[in-house]
Amino acid sequence: MTNGRVGVLAFFLLTGSAALAQRPAGPAERATLGAIERIRRIDPAVGAVIAIDPTALGQARRVDAAGTRGSLAGAPVLIKDNIEEAGPLPTTAGSLALAGNVTGRDAPLVARLRAAGAVILGKTNLSEWANIRSNHSISGWSAVGGQTRNPWALDRDPCGSSSGSGAAVAAGLVRMAIGTETDGSITCPAAVNGIVGFKPTVGMVSRTFIVPISASQDTAGPMAASVREAAMLLTAIAGSDSRDPATRGADAHRVDFAAGLDPHALRGKRIGVMRFASGFGTDAAFSTALAILREQGATLVEIKSFDDKAIGPNENKVLMAELKAGMNDYLKSSPASVPRSLAELIAFNEAHAGQEMALFGQETFLTAQKTKGLDAEWRKARDTSFAAAGPNGIDRLMKADRLDALVGPTMPPAWKIDAVNGDQIAGGGAGGLAAVAGYPHLTVPMGLVKGLPVGLSFIGGKWDDAKILSLGYAYEQARGPFPTAPLVPSIERVPPVAQQLAPQRL
Known part of the structure; x- marks a missing residue:
């Protein structure tokens, strides 16, 4: 992932530099190129950014072309x-x-x-x-x-x-x-x-x-x-x-x-x-x-x-039930290559344990999978x-x-x-x-x-x-x-x- 990130950044900086040599950049483009360059210099030590959007410079140029509009322009x-x-x-x-x-x-x-x-x-x-x-x-x-x-x-x-x-x-x-x-x-x-x-x-x-x-x-x-x-x-x-x-x-x-x-x-x-x-x-x-x-x-x-004793145990029951229900619903609209349910996510992690679970497991996923959905027990825990x-x-x-x-x-x-x-x-x-x-x-x-x-x-x-x-x-x-x-x-x-x-x- 890191090599891919560096390659993308190098591409951005090369294409951005070429564009600047041909024409003056607007404020949004300059701000975007500056942020990309800071990521290139600083982020390898921090690891904050998973990926740069390859459309970022195009977005910036469209903002510049439209003039300074919007509270967050550029x-x-x-x-x-x-x-x-x-x-x-x-x-x-x-x-x-x-x-x-x-x-x-x-x-x-x-x-x-x-x-x-x-x-x-x-x-x-x-x-x-x-x-x-x-x-x-x-x-x-x-x-x-x-x-x-x-x-x-x-x-x-x-x-x-x-x-x-x-x-x-x-x-x-x-x-x-x-x-x-x-x-x-x-x-x-x-x-x-x-x-x-x-x-x-x-x-x-x-x-x-x-x-x-x-x-x-x-x-x-x-x-x-x-x-x-x-x-x-x-x-x-x-x-x-x-x-x-x-x-x-x-x-x-x-x-x-x-x-x-x-x-x-x-x-x-x-x-x-x-x-x-x-x-x-x-x-x-x-x-x-x-x-x-x-x-x-x-x-x-x-x-x-x-006195907050009533919160913790009941919050956990709520999160487990809602995690299963919400995740199953979200995954239904995802691309076909993606697991379609929490149960399939659990199976994926087991099949790829060397990459996914070498440092810690998935016991919370397993707990959520055992819940019975948004039932009376969930409602009581949420109300409490x-x-x-x-x-x-x-x-x-x-x-x-x-x-x-x-x-x-x-x-x-x-x-x-x-x-x-x-x-x-x-x-x-x-x-x-x-x-x-x-x-x-x-x-x-x-x-x-x-x-x-x-x-x-x-x-x-x-x-x-x-x-x-x-x-x-x-x-x-x-x-x-x-x-x-x-x-x-x-x-x-x-x-x-x-x-x-x-x-x-x-």
Whole structure:
């Protein structure tokens, strides 16, 4: 795959250089060629990009020929490789089973990006099957794309499942990318890669022609270098879709999210501090962030405890049942060369175990296959988990203290990539509440812990997307510039960490 990627990049650079020698390039073409050249130089060390779209330069030239139109005119955007786009690239979800999944369809969110003038640059790597194949997976690894690495320290994990999208923005390949989330798959990679990630209210963005996990919790969303750019992306991709019932109501809450950003949005707001979801090495950075919120005029209300025992086991039942139902439905419309059901995917992995299952298995797929569909047990689990996270969770917490939003650390710093033991995550915020409830969740870079970034989460109620983005924007503006990823081999080799690891002479 890497050799093919390098060959495609070389072709793009040669043909692009020849075109520039014959005529001046427009801004979209220059931006696209610049992004491709950065991928050529930087991405071999990071592994964020599965493939460049061979139509990218053609897209850019058409944007230039049409003049500067659309809010994203000429901006190169990478999309996660579980999202379909018309063209020659397959949508693989990182699996060799979908190597032939060339559908010729634009997902509605991709069509909206094109309408806004964006150039679809290519596909990013992801945790295979969006991290739902196994409980022992390695975030950022797929059989198609290999291992994506964290640009802050290349031996660290980029988190999943939108690992490639997060790492691509952090490494400076592009400033905007699209990820997807079921529970943490936008916000975790955004936080540990030191970028902005926004999981919208479920239903704000269409899920049509996206490889599914859960109809209750899935959503696509922006991953970007700044809150403003995330808001611009959301403005472009939000809106109803007749094929996705969850989007009913989206148009009533669809606004120009970027135009509504206010650097003074925190003044007079009441913000709930989720102490029950803090810790795991982030206390100092979190304290600094809270001080900034106070300085900007927010009143902070401490929330020390919350009982979430009803969520986890019931959420898992929901995800397993909906994975089987959703995957079977999605695969029915895929090309004939692609497996037609979850059972056939399981059989494919068994037949190609040396490539697909050398590092971890597919026990989660096997669990999902045993479910009986969207039955009474599924409905009870969904009602219980949603009530605990939404009406009796976020809604109750906000109503009790008249809060405008909740804040807390998003995730711990990135852990090391571990091909033997899988992911080794120690702790992790309250993003699960927003995921299960389907409510908006924004993470903004908060600080560094021993040289690794951590994020600050802003969580609100259903359709509070515009307000949450504006609160995060106000924090971001007050926080000031954030460092860029250094692309070092290991954080242990960077002062002052390296100095502390060295023997101390007496």
